[in-house]
Amino acid sequence: MDYKETLLMPKTEFPMRGNLPNREPERQQKWEEMDIYKKVQKRTERRPLFVLHDGPPYANGDIHMGHALNKVLKDFIVRYKSMSGYQAPYVPGWDTHGLPIETALTKSGKVNRKAMSVADFRKLCEQYALEQVDRQREQFLRLGVRGDWWNPYITLDKEYEAQQIKVFGDMAKKGYIYKGKKPVYWSPSSESALAEAEIEYHDKRSPSIYVAFDVKDGKSVLDGDEKIVIWTTTPWTIPANLGISVHPDLEYSVVSVNNNKYIVASGLLETLISEFEWEGHEVLKTIKGSELEYVVAKHPFYERDSLVICGEHVTLDAGTGCVHTAPGHGEEDYIVGQKYGLDVLCPVDDKGMMTDEAPGFEGLFYDEANKPITEKLDELGALLKLTFITHSYAHDWRTKKPVIYRATAQWFASIENFRSELLQAIQDVEWIPTWGETRLFNMVRDRGDWCISRQRAWGVPIPVFYGENGEPIITDETINHVSNLFRQHGSNIWFEWETEQLLPEGFSSEHSPNGTFTREMDIMDVWFDSGSSHQAVLEEREDLQRPADLYLEGSDQYRGWFNSSLSTSVAVTGKAPYKGVLSHGFVLDGEGRKMSKSLGNVVVPNDVMKQLGADILRLWVASVDYQADVRVSDKILKQVSESYRKIRNTFRFLLGNLHDFDPKENRVNVEDLKGVDLFILVKLQDVIEKVKQAYEQYQFSTVYNTIHNFFTIELSSFYMDLAKDTLYIEHANHPARRAIQTVMYDVLVAMTKLVSPILSHTADEVWEHIPSVEEENVQLTDMPEVQTFGEVTELKEKWNHFMTVRDDVLKALEQARNEKVIGKSLTAAITLYASGEVRQLLSSIEQLEKLFIVSAVKLAGEADEAPEKAVMFENLAIVVEKAEGETCERCWVVSQTVGQHDEHPGLCSSCAETVLTYY
Known part of the structure; x- marks a missing residue:
């Protein structure tokens, strides 16, 4: 037998083998055929909603490991919630406007941007964006992420754009939208204004210069022959200088050196003496900053005054305590300049070229103007010192080129007007990790107004009309009309139709008595696009609700999507768009370095899935501390x-x-x-x-x-x-x-x-x-x-203890195997010498042979009575010997009962009985 x-x-x-790269796509095809997303929603339709609102990735290129981490984390939550008493819809989204798509098209060599209209170029941008959506959707689906993939939200959708216009209109109606000329981050490489979220910092080598401004009118506080010393790392802004800021509460020294009298902050004097290698200096007098207010200095090389003004932003962290002030090229300069009625002079154009408002330097790229300006200062004897420093400097996150502060006419969202509501809304949200609250709170507390206009083609136009007198026109009537037009035709009509066709029929305004109107041609910041999703998606769609239960994105979104969404939502609804915010970190290589093609350390999700499968990638996401x-x-x-x-x-x-x-x-x-x-x-x-x-x-x-x-x-x-x-x-x-x-x-x-x-x-x-x-x-x-x-406490304690004892037995068996005493564990007979709780435990358990997977177990004396050959553990000694008897041909147990049954001599008595009875 x-x-x-x-x-x-x-x-x-x-x-046994998963063969995931081949089997997973088959399973995903099955999910699609059975419409698993719809079935899950149908099964849970009467349950409370749990809405995880998808932050839209940018539709450009293949997904990277950061995308994979983000989408898989979201999928964990949505899948769990749908199995835990909730209806948990998941509507994926895409961010589809902005410069990268414009750049991708123009760099392709297939598009001659200058030879086509804005409207035609925008159509190509839309086509490209939708191709990228399809490309990324396929890759997200391959990750096994379940969602409403064939009915996503896309920021270029007509319905989305229509709601975005309403968000803008609501904010304008409340007085939160205004147009003004003030310094903003400006990218010469993009030829557009940028928001804070579009800035990243890299090291840059810059000239560091100290410049002396001759005093022209000492206002009875100074003799009039002094020189005020400033420090700057942007010599190209000197042509825009209109003032010098001092702190009203700081002390300043008039220092005599080499027949010159210099004014610097007393708190920096020792440092500057070393910096300038001054010898034989003498402090003639000291004076408070507030006393220097309205002293007039002369611009180093223009026939122009430079007014001494007081500003709280002046510190002793670096420089001289006297701050070169160019209201057209700095936010703090602009703010303090407004208080003193200074002009907003900006002698730099969209491309970063010096204009004729900077005589002698016009036509130079701003960075190239540093050298001739410095040489001019040196020639006039105004340059005290020139060195070079490497420092962290703002760059355009897309072109990776340096940006500048430049005053231009832009549209702004006035954060100041509802800052307190924003801060309260932040405190009403659950933040995971908890430090997220502090991070966003501090950002909002300290941020300036939000520049929302961009000088580009591919985006949602700012829905503003202008009258003949140049006054902007934003009314409920115009906003609703434009919103409805966009819902019906899409936003491209803004660039295709005439202004009169975009206005409500019969529209009139006191700003245009002759009925002639123009329209704004700037588009909105893409962060305004995605930041409007709480209304364009959560309110627009019947299967969702506002506020969402959760936003989940990378930690960079505290200054991005978390921030812009909060601003627009609080402005429109008075509340945050989310009840909770969860953030994750960045994906680095195995050594903790940032991934880059140059280092050759990029791990590509598509490659991982082709080689190992999506479930391996998903298991990796589950295994890491993603926060x-x-x-x-x-x-x-x-x-x-x-x-x-x-x-x-x-x-x-x-x-x-x-x-x-x-x-x-x-x-x-x-x-x-x-x-x-x-x-x-x-x-x-x-x-x-x-x-x-x-x-x-x-x-x-x-x-x-x-x-x-x-x-x-x-x-x-x-x-x-x-x-x-x-x-x-x-x-x-x-x-x-x-x-x-x-x-x-x-x-x-x-x-x-x-x-x-x-x-x-x-x-x-x-x-x-x-x-x-x-x-x-x-x-x-x-x-x-x-x-x-x-009551199971005693049961758990007993068997947890037994597992520890069993580990000791297995160690003893392994040692005996290594010493060739036994082969497999079933060839062993063990004698246990146990004391205390271990003895009590072993005495209470039956069939120890099966639990230890040996052929015989004998419980002998106390642990201290064990022979020398025993393997010793705490309160337990184990003797492993070869079991006596023959090996059963069926169960492989070594037993002395083998051979006792005539019909089945090769079996132990237990197996013989089983075979006789059941076979």
């Missing part, structure tokens, strides 16, 4: 793949040993479970509780570690290991076997649900192989509920 035929070995069609910067590399992904393999093999073992189990027919009542079986079921409840709590708190690494540890420690290394003999050797309906299968079935169903938000493809695959589940897909189920089994 072939005794293998009598063993109940595992059987399952669930493959800080995270690392990824081939080595790290290999480690994650090994964790995945263990999880998959555990699922496969569970499935394989349930091939003949029908939960309706073969289930053992919980009341009849005992010992280790009940212990594992109780441990499962702890896992369920801990994992669900971690999901609720967005602690996905805790989810990962809890599941991984349960699979590898309690299940694979312990319960499944010791359960094999019973599962394989006992007859099908043996009570002990059915008890184990009952526990395994509950573990399998619960764990498949718990991992589903993370291993979305694998969980679906497992679910298809679980016997007798009613739902067609695990995504259409709810998270498992925690069951209670009465």
Whole structure:
């Protein structure tokens, strides 16, 4: 007789190898065919809404690991919420306006921007943007992210643009929108104004100059022959100088050096003496800054006055305490200049070229003007010192070129007018991590007004008309009319139609008695686009609601989308657009470096999915502390793949040993479970509780570690290991076997649900192989509920203690194996010498042979009575010997009962009885 035929070995069609790169796309195709998103929404439609609002990625190029991290984190949350009592719609979005798309088209060589109209160029931009949306959508879908992918929101959609116009109109109506000439970040390389969110900082080498301004009128405070010393790293702004700022409360010294009298802040005098290498200097007198107010100095090379004014922004951190003031080239300069009636002089054009308002330097690029201006100052004897410094300097985040402050006529959102409401709204939001609140609070507290106009073609136009007198016209009538036109035709009509066609029929205004109007040709900042999504998406769509429950983006969005969304929402509704904000860090390489093509350390999501599969990438996301910067590399992904393999093999073992189990027919009542079986079921409840709590708190690494540890420690290394003999050797309906299968079935169903938000493809695959589940897909189920089994503290303590003791036994067996005393553990007989709690524990447990997977166990004397050859542990000594008897041909146990049965001489008595009775 072939005794293998009598063993109940595992059987399952669930493959050992995941082959994820090939199988996942097939599964995703199945999801699409069954419209899994719609089915989930239908199943949960009467539940409370949980809205995670998608921050729109920019539609340009393939997705990177930051995109993957972001979208997968969102998918974890949405999937979990839909299995936890909520309806959790997920509407993905795309940001589609702005300079990168214009640049991509013009650099392609296929578009001659100058040979076409703005409207025609915009059509090409739209076409390109939608192509990029399709490209990225395919890649996000490949990640296994579930959402309303074929009905997303896109900022170039007509409905979106129509709502954005209304947001602008509401803000204008409340007095939050104005036009003014003031310095803003200006990118000569983009030829456009920029918002703070579009600025990044890189090192730049700049000239550092000290310049002496001759006093022209001392106002009875000075003699009139002094020189006020300023310091600047932007010599090109000297032609725009109109003043010198001093702090009213600081003390200033008049210092005599080499027949010259210089004025500097007393607190910086020692530093400047060293800097200028002054010898034999003498402080003639000291004077408060407030006394210097309205002293008049002369511009170094123009016939122009430079007024001494007082400003609180002056510090002793660097320089001279006397600050060169050019109201056209600095925010603080502009503010203090306004107080003193200074002009806003800006002798630099859109391209960064010096204009004829800077005689002698016109036509020079601003940065190239530094040298001739410095030479002019030196020639006139005004230059005290020239050096060069490398410092952190503002750059255009898209072109990576330096930006300047430049005064131009722009449209602004007045943050100052509702700053207190913004700060209160921030305090009403839940921030994860908590430092996010402080970060955004400080940003909003300190930020200036928001420049929302851009001098570009591709974007939503600013819906403003002008009368014949040049006054801007923004009324409810015009805003509603333009919004409706955009909803019907899209915003391109602003550049296609005549102004009269864009106005309401019969429109009149006191600003245009002759009925002649013009329109604004600037577009809105793209951050105004995406920042309007709370109205253009959350309010526009019936399946969503405002405020959203959660915004989840990278930590760079505190100055980006979190900020712009807050500003527009508070301005329009008085409240934040989100109840909670969760942020994540950046993705770095395995050594903690920023990824870059030049370093060759870029990990591409598409490559990872082709080589390893999306579930490996998703498991990596779950494994990291995403609220800080995270690392990824081939080595790290290999480690994650090994964790995945263990999880998959555990699922496969569970499935394989349930091939003949029908939960309706073969289930053992919980009341009849005992010992280790009940212990594992109780441990499962702890896992369920801990994992669900971690999901609720967005602690996905805790989810990962809890599941991984349960699979590898309690299940694979312990319960499944010791359960094999019973599962394989006992007859099908043996009570002990059915008890184990009952526990395994509950573990399998619960764990498949718990991992589903993370291993979305694998969980679906497992679910298809679980016997007798009613739902067609695990995504259409709810998270498992925690069951209670009465008082289980003693049970858990007992079996947790036993697992520790078992580890000691396994170590002793391994040592004996290395010493060639035994082969496999079933060839061993062990004698245990135990004291105290260990002895009490071992005495209370039956069938220690099966639990230790050996052929014989004997509990002997106390631990201190053990022979010298014993392996010693705390309160336990173990003697491992070769078991006496013959090896059973069926169960491989070494037993002295082998050979006692005539019909089956190769079997032990237990196996012989089983074979005779059931086979």
